[in-house]
Amino acid sequence: MKSIRTRLIRLVVLAILIPTALATSISYLYVRHQNIEQAEHSSLNVLTRGNTQVTHYIEDIRRLSTSLYANRSLMNIMRVGADQELDESDGVVSRAMLGLFLSRQDRY
Numbered sequence: 001m002k003s004i005r006t007r008l009i010r011l012v013v014l015a016i017l018i019p020t021a022l023a024t025s026i027s028y029l030y031v032r033h034q035n036i037e038q039a040e041h042s043s044l045n046v047l048t049r050g051n052t053q054v055t056h057y058i059e060d061i062r063r064l065s066t067s068l069y070a071n072r073s074l075m076n077i078m079r080v081g082a083d084q085e086l087d088e089s090d091g092v093v094s095r096a097m098l099g100l101f102l103s104r105q106d107r108y
Contacts, residue, residue, distance in 0.1 A: 064100055071096050 068074060074096045077089050 064103060067103065068096065068100065071099075 071092075073092045077092060
């Protein structure tokens, strides 16, 4: 014959511990699944933005490098070297570099 104490302990286990353990387990699995989905979505967004930024950066680099070749005075200085008028050559190079700097969209 079982004692009342044993029956009460079983009743407590059945009424409180089992439902609590089940609810905790189900909540854990649901939240874990939601966190995984959120992390995947966030990672995809970051990768997409990174791809766009790298593409724009490469396009800027491509465009900037060709803009230097359009400056005839700078190309003459690069090909021949600085002439007798060093101040004038320095000014041409400074203006070309300033133009290159100002044409960047991400400057500070």
